[in-house]
Amino acid sequence: MLMANLNGLRVHYTDQGDPDGPALVFANSLGTDLRLWDQVLPLLPAGLRIIRYDKRGHGLTEVTPGPYKMGTLVADLEGLLDHLKVRDCLLVGLSIGGMIAQGLAVKRMDLVRAMVLSNTGAKIGTADMWDERIAAVRAGGIEALADAIMQRWFSAPFHQTDAFHAWRNMLVRQPLEGYAGCSAAISGTDFYTPTSGLRLPALGIAGSEDGSTPPDLVRETIDLIPGSKFELIRGAGHLPCVENPEDYARILTGFIRDTGHV
Template identity: 35%
Template sequence: MPFHHTAGIRLFYRLDGHPDRPLLVLGNSLGTDVFMWEPQMEALTAHYRVLRIDTRGHGASDVKQGDARIEDLARDILDVVDALQASQFAFCGLSLGAMVGQWLGIHEPAHLSKLVLSNASAHLPPRESWSDRITLVRREGMANLTDAVMARFFSQDYRDRDEPFFHSMRTSFASMQAEGYAACCAAVRDADFRAHLPHIAVPTLVIAGALDTATPADAHGQPLREGIPDARWALLQAGHIANVEQPEAFNRAVLDFLRG
């Protein structure tokens, strides 16, 4: 299994696709692992070398005690990319991964060729609800959150399909390390990129879900679209984890943008 050691922790990653193809890095949602991107792999690896990394405290990556910052998660990605001796890459992040993408676009634009921000927000209040969630999960673990989070991850229509991939993601969420989830909740709680969006000069696509109740398109996607200069826009008939609910439409939107 491929691991990279950085900042006192071990990060699990997957690297797929021909080594001569340009690098595309995928950034996970909070509470998921690298396998959330399985519906994309066949389409994306036809054109890119695709790097997926389990966020610290998620999947097979180590937990680091204490609150994380978006900068920490972004630098984890940069460290893995640097170890692979890649100087530039395209980045596609969803939810938490899209916050990491915003940080990269603002602070490390020279590393990026293009940027995709899916089901994203520049700021996700209220702060108190994140602090309450952190306290709850550190005290009681993941079990009491699972049903509520699945309802925010996926639309009712998708949950009614009762597909095996949904149950796989549910199991992955319920079994993850509580401290890792709590640490990354703090990163979301403390992030606020609203004032910095005009400084993102990397070509950017914003993807939103019309059925997304976690980061609704009007309240979260549109401000990104309007705040980032010349950002392109795609609205999918999907909930928060849009790449899973509408994989073909998601893949088409991403590839049309990246290859355009």
């Protein structure tokens, strides 16, 4: 297990593949840890340096008292990449990970040369919606919202699989303070203006059955970046890298090659 001490926050991460290869960095969603990408990684081209991490309050990364600001979460990833001496990475962010990716690309163009915004938005939901979710989690734990979240995360057929129960367990076992803290960060974020100023290769990926960040939201967000591309994975919900890792890896590999990143 690798831990980086970033200004007193111990961040859990993995650093795999070719240490001298171009960096491919993954930022995962609210309520998941870096295992989100497990099924995709074996399907990607050789020669990449692949970095994953658990964001603040998730997985094996330390939990700090909430609420969190999006700028704090962006600074955490910035600090990790500086710690690992990464420059010019291809950054893949899903859900809140996609918001962190937008924020980092705006702040540090030296770190990000290309970006995948997966199942995310420049703004997700409303402050009232997030306030209600945070209050419900604090009153009844993540378990109180788990079934509703699973409906948004996965298509109906996936609910009948054994794997579905593993992902539900992952969700409810995340630290409550981390989940609530990151929810507050999403609530306070509107990246429409800063993201519209980005000029870099960018790809949007959406799931046709996504109840959290519907395809229209993903398309609207990625269209803010001139020259960007958009891909829809049919039959998948909010986590298409879990439901359909083959299509996800195919789309990601195409973007990696199109941008000359391998």
